[in-house]
Amino acid sequence: MNRSLPLLPGATIGVLGGGQLGRMMAMEARRMGYRICVLDRDTRCPTGQFADDVVVGTLDDLESARCVAERSAVVTLDTEHVPAEVLTAISEVAPVRPGPRVLATIQDRAVQKQFLDRLGLPQAAWSTFADDAELAAALTRIGAPAIIKARRAGYDGKGQARVEHAADAPAAWHRIGSQPATVEALVRFAREISVVLARGVDGAIAIYPIAENVHRHHVLHTTRAPAPMAPAQRAAAERIATTIAAALDHVGVMAVEMFELPDGTLLVNEIAPRTHNSGHYTYGACATSQFEQHVRAVCGLPLGDPRQLTAAVMINLIGDLWADGDPRWQHVLARPHARLHLYGKLSPARARKMGHVLLLDDDPDRALASVDELLAALQS
Numbered sequence: 001m002n003r004s005l006p007l008l009p010g011a012t013i014g015v016l017g018g019g020q021l022g023r024m025m026a027m028e029a030r031r032m033g034y035r036i037c038v039l040d041r042d043t044r045c046p047t048g049q050f051a052d053d054v055v056v057g058t059l060d061d062l063e064s065a066r067c068v069a070e071r072s073a074v075v076t077l078d079t080e081h082v083p084a085e086v087l088t089a090i091s092e093v094a095p096v097r098p099g100p101r102v103l104a105t106i107q108d109r110a111v112q113k114q115f116l117d118r119l120g121l122p123q124a125a126w127s128t129f130a131d132d133a134e135l136a137a138a139l140t141r142i143g144a145p146a147i148i149k150a151r152r153a154g155y156d157g158k159g160q161a162r163v164e165h166a167a168d169a170p171a172a173w174h175r176i177g178s179q180p181a182t183v184e185a186l187v188r189f190a191r192e193i194s195v196v197l198a199r200g201v202d203g204a205i206a207i208y209p210i211a212e213n214v215h216r217h218h219v220l221h222t223t224r225a226p227a228p229m230a231p232a233q234r235a236a237a238e239r240i241a242t243t244i245a246a247a248l249d250h251v252g253v254m255a256v257e258m259f260e261l262p263d264g265t266l267l268v269n270e271i272a273p274r275t276h277n278s279g280h281y282t283y284g285a286c287a288t289s290q291f292e293q294h295v296r297a298v299c300g301l302p303l304g305d306p307r308q309l310t311a312a313v314m315i316n317l318i319g320d321l322w323a324d325g326d327p328r329w330q331h332v333l334a335r336p337h338a339r340l341h342l343y344g345k346l347s348p349a350r351a352r353k354m355g356h357v358l359l360l361d362d363d364p365d366r367a368l369a370s371v372d373e374l375l376a377a378l379q380s
């Protein structure tokens, strides 16, 4: 197979994991003429519905991942939770972008936080621990309230437990299965923002307008872009994100989630070495979506124009909205400035991300003010 760069339309892109990020990338990749081969346990997964080829297997199964690599000119990821050992093994067959080292640094929260400390980047006071005594010692230093986070495999607040008082810490750790974890200070942030960028094989970087994010129950609820921000503050956030991308030698889209304190101080919350929920607004509001941008980066193409064409608000649609049956889509579809994205998931479990709505509006305050009413109408 020809794997020389740039990989041009007609080439096959392998995707490990068949969720909504892979799906939207597949939609953009196929529009551009690429082929998609995805690894997932279910051929009917969100990405599988837009793939040319599905290899059925689990993400930790080396043989299945190798099979994808053999059929692909480049392999990329829908999730950061593919074991780094699997990526290292298959990178002998096909290039893996981002590379195994990036994933090894990100997948373990303690290693990720050590990496950020080494770069001298600001984050909440944190510690890793292995038993109740170490947890107690860490809390003495950090103080309560605090948040315990599993070192591996967390997403959408899963594997996290809040500690109000130091005395509750063992019980909180028990609630997440007493697995290896980190503990960090609860941050009283003024708001959460994220920087979504892409870095090419040649090290070129394209940065999207910064997103302002509201979470509910630890799950992203809305994103507003561009985030209202003074130029110096925006430059500071961009500098943090580009420092991380370059230090990782990352290739592809990457997001850095940050807390902004009331005095303007920025703290890094976490790094996602992939397309990101807070970048979904780019798919509809920017000249180049984060999904096309990821394809361009991993194929060794020049990066596209990240310019935002219209202000936007993204609203996540989670499974809870399906409690009384299908939401009443006519209430989204009746709004000319609203774009509906559904991920084709087969069952709407609670807290599961099922889709999103993008509101294209020159006045994002107005769009944000309509979110509760829109969600209520969907369930009416």
Ligand SMILES: Nc1ncnc2c1ncn2[C@@H]1O[C@H](COP(=O)(O)OP(=O)(O)O)[C@@H](O)[C@H]1O
Binding pocket: 124, 147, 149, 154, 155, 156, 157, 158, 184, 185, 186, 187, 188, 192, 215, 218, 219, 257, 269, 270
């Ligand atoms: N130290 C913290 N202080 C305050 N809020 C936090 C803290 N850590 C996480 N959160 C909240 O929980 C959300 C999810 O946590 P995060 O660490 O980003 O995990 P993940 O996105 O992998 O589930 C954050 O976006 C934020 O709203």
Ligand SMILES: [Mg+2]
Binding pocket: 257, 270
């Ligand atoms: Mg997060």
